[in-house]
Amino acid sequence: MAYKFDFGAIVPHWQLLFDGVILTTELTVIGAVVGVGLGIMGAWARASRAPVISQIVGVYVELIRNTPFLVQLFFIFFGLPALGVKLTEFQAAVLAMIVNLGAYSTEIIRAGILAIPQGQIEAAQSLAMNRVQIFRYVVILPALKKIWPALSSQIVIVMLGSSVCSQIAAEELTFGANYIQALNFRAFEVYFVVTGLYLVMSILLRMGLKVLGNFLFERRRHV
Amino acid sequence: MSEFSLWDIAYNLLLAARWTVLLSLTAFVLGGLVGLLLLMVRTAGNPWVIRLVRGYVELFQGTPLLMQLFIVFFGLPLIGLDVSPWVAATLGLTLFTSAFLTEIWRGCVESIGKGQWEASASLGMNFTQQMRYIVLPQALRIAVPPTVGFSVQVVKGTAVASIIGFVELTKAGTMITNATYEPFTVYGCVAVMYFLICYPLSLFARHLEGKFRHVAR
Amino acid sequence: MSLVELHAIHKSFGELEVLKGIDLSIDEGQVIALIGKSGSGKSTLLRTINGLEVIDDGVIIVDGKKISDRDADLLGLRLQVGMVFQQFNLFPHYTALENVMLSPQVVKKQSKAEAKQIAEEMLAKVGLADKMMHYPDQLSGGQQQRVAIARALAMKPKVLLCDEVTSALDPELVNEVLAVVRQLAEEGMTLVMVTHEMRFAREVCDKLVFMHQGRIHETGDPEEVFSNPKTPELSSFVGGLA
Numbered sequence: 117m118a119y120k121f122d123f124g125a126i127v128p129h130w131q132l133l134f135d136g137v138i139l140t141t142e143l144t145v146i147g148a149v150v151g152v153g154l155g156i157m158g159a160w161a162r163a164s165r166a167p168v169i170s171q172i173v174g175v176y177v178e179l180i181r182n183t184p185f186l187v188q189l190f191f192i193f194f195g196l197p198a199l200g201v202k203l204t205e206f207q208a209a210v211l212a213m214i215v216n217l218g219a220y221s222t223e224i225i226r227a228g229i230l231a232i233p234q235g236q237i238e239a240a241q242s243l244a245m246n247r248v249q250i251f252r253y254v255v256i257l258p259a260l261k262k263i264w265p266a267l268s269s270q271i272v273i274v275m276l277g278s279s280v281c282s283q284i285a286a287e288e289l290t291f292g293a294n295y296i297q298a299l300n301f302r303a304f305e306v307y308f309v310v311t312g313l314y315l316v317m318s319i320l321l322r323m324g325l326k327v328l329g330n331f332l333f334e335r336r337r338h339v
Numbered sequence: 340m341s342e343f344s345l346w347d348i349a350y351n352l353l354l355a356a357r358w359t360v361l362l363s364l365t366a367f368v369l370g371g372l373v374g375l376l377l378l379m380v381r382t383a384g385n386p387w388v389i390r391l392v393r394g395y396v397e398l399f400q401g402t403p404l405l406m407q408l409f410i411v412f413f414g415l416p417l418i419g420l421d422v423s424p425w426v427a428a429t430l431g432l433t434l435f436t437s438a439f440l441t442e443i444w445r446g447c448v449e450s451i452g453k454g455q456w457e458a459s460a461s462l463g464m465n466f467t468q469q470m471r472y473i474v475l476p477q478a479l480r481i482a483v484p485p486t487v488g489f490s491v492q493v494v495k496g497t498a499v500a501s502i503i504g505f506v507e508l509t510k511a512g513t514m515i516t517n518a519t520y521e522p523f524t525v526y527g528c529v530a531v532m533y534f535l536i537c538y539p540l541s542l543f544a545r546h547l548e549g550k551f552r553h554v555a556r
Numbered sequence: 557m558s559l560v561e562l563h564a565i566h567k568s569f570g571e572l573e574v575l576k577g578i579d580l581s582i583d584e585g586q587v588i589a590l591i592g593k594s595g596s597g598k599s600t601l602l603r604t605i606n607g608l609e610v611i612d613d614g615v616i617i618v619d620g621k622k623i624s625d626r627d628a629d630l631l632g633l634r635l636q637v638g639m640v641f642q643q644f645n646l647f648p649h650y651t652a653l654e655n656v657m658l659s660p661q662v663v664k665k666q667s668k669a670e671a672k673q674i675a676e677e678m679l680a681k682v683g684l685a686d687k688m689m690h691y692p693d694q695l696s697g698g699q700q701q702r703v704a705i706a707r708a709l710a711m712k713p714k715v716l717l718c719d720e721v722t723s724a725l726d727p728e729l730v731n732e733v734l735a736v737v738r739q740l741a742e743e744g745m746t747l748v749m750v751t752h753e754m755r756f757a758r759e760v761c762d763k764l765v766f767m768h769q770g771r772i773h774e775t776g777d778p779e780e781v782f783s784n785p786k787t788p789e790l791s792s793f794v795g796g797l798a
Binding site: 197 | 402
């Protein structure tokens with residue numbers, strides 16, 4: 117017997133998908149902003165002269181990069197309460213995304229920093245700038261510019277990865293999809309449409325990051 | 340009351356970890372083969388084939404792995420194929436892997452200069468011969484480190500298969516947690532086991548990368 | 557007392573001892589050229605003067621104050637000793653004006669208006685009043701190097717170190733940079749330069765320091781040193797140039 121597709125069965129539940137898109141967007145924006153901030157600090161620590169701090173950050177990076185995001189999420193949501201840290205689904209999801217992106221962006225940004233020519237740093241030193249000033253005015257912007265495409269890709273990966281946050285009942289897009297298919301038993305149609313939504317979101321996110329990059333690294337040409 | 344000792348937890352997780360390894364290996368090998376096939380048709384192919392492969396890559400890189408698994412898991416029964424979580428996970432991860440690997444390898448092939456193609460063509464080689472004797476041997480050397488690096492993503496990707504009910508390391512972790520009510524210990528152990536699988540691969544990839552950079556210089 | 561005094565400076569890179577006990581004093585207003593073959597240690601010596609190379613042994617005294625390798629001392633040292641590099645090292649994400657303004661603003665905490673005024677003055681001095689809004693990659697090598705000089709000058713250093721400032725330039729651009737350096741020398745700026753421009757060194761400098769294998773081999777008045785080298789090494793170096 118042939119299956120009859122019924123995409124119309126999703127229409128009555130569009131509000132759930134809409135809410136899911138909003139929440140996924142919120143997770144991604146907070147996760148990306150704080151995660152990249154964490155990555156900048158991590159990269160600074162990795163490049164610093166204090167070997168202990170650098171090693172601690174190194175361990176963090178390796179731990180995160182070599183374990184699945186889903187397990188990190190479960191550990192934070194189900195495991196941390198054992199230490200007295202009780203988080204809501206949203207908080208746990210956003211924390212997991214921050215911690216995850218923080219580790220990846222530490223490595224990515226560090227590569228950007230290492231690509232800054234030594235002469236740039238020597239010139240800044242010769243102008244009597246201290247370490248913080250050199251990092252802030254001379255190093256970080258050109259470093260970010262160099263690795264912006266890689267960082268953008270990683271942010272998209274984190275956004276797509278957030279779909280597993282449905283497993284702790286964070287009410288993002290995939291959660292909405294699960295909910296709808298439990299109501300109308302049209303799993304394939306629902307996931308097909310939601311996959312399309314994710315695809316559109318990742319394309320838009322990529323474009324948005326490109327525009328942001330252009331803005332951040334823009335030159336006010338006066339020629 | 341928990342009757343599981345730490346050893347029981349670790350033992351049961353280790354048993355489940357075999358499935359993580361098996362799924363990773365299967366997806367990686369099959370995904371590699373499909374990826375290679377895609378690479379060949381793409382490198383040789385007409386603009387339409389290239390566009391098709393590019394779309395395939397963008398589809399898998401632009402959507403969540405979980406959705407890919409769901410579509411396979413819920414989609415195949417609709418065309419009359421009854422699939423177990425194992426089959427759905429293998430198929431989904433294979434497609435996922437093939438898309439990423441073909442894209443990684445494309446970069447490697449493209450880094451082989453046009454001069455190599457032209458030189459080999461002027462020696463009378465056909466496409467297969469050019470690939471086999473000239474381009475692939477060179478591209479392979481560049482391709483090995485990122486390919487090994489991607490294997491880590493495949494291993495981590497298998498965790499998502501737990502969501503469609505495939506019992507591997509993460510799913511076992513959830514099941515044991517439900518029995519022991521010790522999520523901190525159990526998920527801690529799960530994370531350690533993934534780390535023990537992935538970290539050596541990461542180190543190996545980095546080692547190869549350093550070695551290759553040395554050769555290139 | 558001299559402005560900068562170096563006593564028994566030693567510096568090694570791993571096994572290789574690059575500076576084997578250097579004594580040198582730099583007086584206010586003096587223009588000194590460091591010459592010698594590549595590998596003789598002249599660039600390293602220059603870089604020790606503003607602490608870019610940390611010395612293994614010896615004493616550096618600037619303006620009567622002994623410099624240690626603590627961060628605070630190094631920053632204080634660099635406020636007094638400016639540097640211009642062979643590769644310009646302009647900051648690519650800032651305009652010429654911003655390059656010059658940056659350090660007075662963030663290090664010396666000058667107001668934006670104040671920093672801007674000084675920067676404009678300095679850029680005008682090096683002949684680039686019309687290129688202030690250009691980014692480094694929109695400038696020729698000679699122009700970039702003049703911005704770099706203006707950038708160092710805006711910090712009002714007591715000494716300016718010049719490390720082969722024309723070596724990376726196309727031949728036709730060398731003169732515009734040398735003209736600026738010459739002007740600075742005439743205005744009484746204290747200058748220490750590593751250079752291969754022997755004719756320029758002869759004309760502009762008060763003192764020539766010839767380095768050989770990590771030591772100061774011969775030193776003196778440029779006319780004297782060039783026309784009457786006392787050691788075979790210097791005479792072969794000078795002869796090799798001709």
